[in-house]
Amino acid sequence: MFVLIAYDIPDTRRRTRVARILDDVGTRVQYSVFEGRMEETELAATVARLKRTIRPDEDKVRIYRICAGCLKMAQILGEGALVDVPEVVVL
Numbered sequence: 001m002f003v004l005i006a007y008d009i010p011d012t013r014r015r016t017r018v019a020r021i022l023d024d025v026g027t028r029v030q031y032s033v034f035e036g037r038m039e040e041t042e043l044a045a046t047v048a049r050l051k052r053t054i055r056p057d058e059d060k061v062r063i064y065r066i067c068a069g070c071l072k073m074a075q076i077l078g079e080g081a082l083v084d085v086p087e088v089v090v091l
Contacts, residue, residue, distance in 0.1 A: 008032060
């Protein structure tokens with residue numbers, strides 16, 4: 001599935017930790033926005049890592065699952081393109 005994750009974290013140390021977690025599973029498309037394809041289990045593991053890192057009383061993390069139909073209608077204005085990571089990678 002395609003996932004978009006955005007965050008707003010006032011503490012620099014926690015913000016850096018969250019960015020590193022998201023770097024492991026997605027591509028940064030804006031300063032505090034990542035997107036990419038992942039399996040349900042990978043998303044669950046990422047959410048668990050994020051929950052251990054953030055402070056719910058101060059931090060905000062939003063996770064949006066985007067269906068294939070909606071993804072086809074996505075528009076990008078300005079620089080950049082949708083991250084198109086293939087579901088199968090041959091090494």
